[in-house]
Amino acid sequence: MPYYSRVGDVPAKRHTQARQPDGSLLREELMGEEGFSSDSSLLYHVGVPSAIVDSQPWEVGDLATRPNHPLVPRHLKLHGLFENAEWKPLDPVTGRRLVLGNADVRISYVWAGQPSPCYRNAVGDECVYVEAGTAKVETVFGMLDVGPGDYVIIPRATTHRWVLEGHAPLQAYCIEANSHIGPPARYLSRFGQFLEHAPFCERDLRGPAEPLVCEGTDVEVLVKHRGAGPSGILGTRMVYATHPFDVVGWDGCLYPYTFNVADFEPITGRVHQPPPVHQVWAGTNFVVCTFCPRKVDYHPLAIPVPYYHSNVDSDEVMFYVGGDYGARKGSGIGLGSISLHPGGYAHGPQPAAIDASLGVQEVDELAVMVDTFRPLELGEAGIASDDGRYAWTWAGRGPLTP
CATH class of the missing domain: 2.60.120.10 (Jelly Rolls)
Known part of the structure; x- marks a missing residue:
């Protein structure tokens, strides 16, 4: 402290x-x-x-x-574990x-x-x-x-x-x-x-x-x-x-x-702010961020959802606990879900979510993010809760191999 x-x-x-x-x-x-x-x-x-x-x-x-091999993004449905x-x-x-x-x-x-x-x-x-x-x-x-x-x-x-x-x-x-x-x-x-x-x-x-x-x-x-x-x-x-x-x-x-989390005061800007503005905690080789309800980007040409990004040094884990996370609409992710976006893979919003976000002035979402600077592996609950489909939702088809 x-x-x-x-x-x-x-x-x-x-x-x-x-x-x-x-x-x-x-x-x-x-x-x-x-x-x-x-x-x-x-x-x-x-x-x-x-x-x-x-x-x-x-x-x-x-x-x-x-x-996590072969390397894929994953959707883990935690509520189904209990x-x-x-x-x-x-x-x-x-x-x-x-x-x-x-x-x-x-x-x-x-x-x-x-x-x-x-x-x-x-x-x-x-x-x-x-x-x-x-x-x-x-x-x-x-x-x-x-x-x-x-x-x-x-x-x-x-x-x-x-x-x-x-x-x-x-x-x-x-x-x-x-x-x-x-x-x-x-x-x-x-x-x-x-x-x-x-x-x-x-x-x-x-x-x-x-x-x-x-x-x-x-x-x-x-x-x-x-x-x-x-x-x-x-x-x-x-x-x-x-x-x-x-x-x-x-x-x-x-x-x-x-x-x-209700006492976290979000930092906003005219254009989309990077995840470090949402940081709450830090440990050795990882950070914890909170995405809270907030007003979003107010530049007249702003795109409120995140841009595609490749975090070359980290794995990103999002736990969705409240509201509606707009960037994941159409992917199957809901409350109680985790998305795992590993290093070595460029990730970002579902394509339809970009157009849907234009003109939005505030978001009602609550998510806990953990970024780790060494690769994450799947525990028994991660394996048991994997939906097996999330990786192909951006393309709308796949996998190509049986």
Whole structure:
């Protein structure tokens, strides 16, 4: 996070005695990035944060991927992955299905009807987009209320759990990094404050407001961590002597927070603006953008839909979550769809969409885009949800081979 926060009670000086009302010492934990050289927070625990009583393997699920070969653009229909009531016994962590992935980032999708176990991703930060449903995300830093349109940013190694509200499924699009995720550097001053040209600022971000203290013994925490093997990721089920949610106060610049797409202020121009104006987050070798409802290009000869473009250094993934994305009309893409446009392939609007866009003054669309700078491969859910026809929609015919 780019700015300092303080929640609950902390001592006047760091690394000094902090005591409970009964006089017993609190245990201070420094949670920090990049080996004491970047953002950190100090957390004050009632119990001992290192006290585990068991550790067993946990199978993290199918993380195998297959190359996008032969190279084609793809349409993945994610809603079909969770038909009927198959989502009801699933939770937002263990129910995730891998759609796309590479060495830098994994994109998963889930419909969930049950609360998750306590969970910690020690591989990288997570950026979870809530497509539908509401929940409380309980963390060692406190609680976050989340709902449709929220990005939930959870720093690496933050113990948390998802507690669902209501009877509808929680539909979540999960971006798991092997790095940290945060606002793009160009939005921030050298001291970390949002600059005037940024499309959102500190007022739009919501972090925990008060501590969350839970009691319990022998509490299981699922830990995803780095290791050997094809995916480089392993899982462990740790059992803690006391509940990990025992932090009575903390302060610092590292903590989970949320941002809602309704608070993103679109940047527009007389002619079509390139995708970087829609950027929200950045990780190592990938970016996340949000295409929101907005006024569009106002030059008298403007073409509001994107021009054809060949992003020679990146794969582009669009997840369509609201409104009507005009550039894809006629392709079969709708809400809950993903389009994958790989590097090495020039992509752009469906031909009929260009003429249909002329004279349009604003668009009602909502999409989450992930651009990766290494090629993406297909996970089991990506293979299962591929419509098999999207690549030929620009030409209106194909394939030529049986």
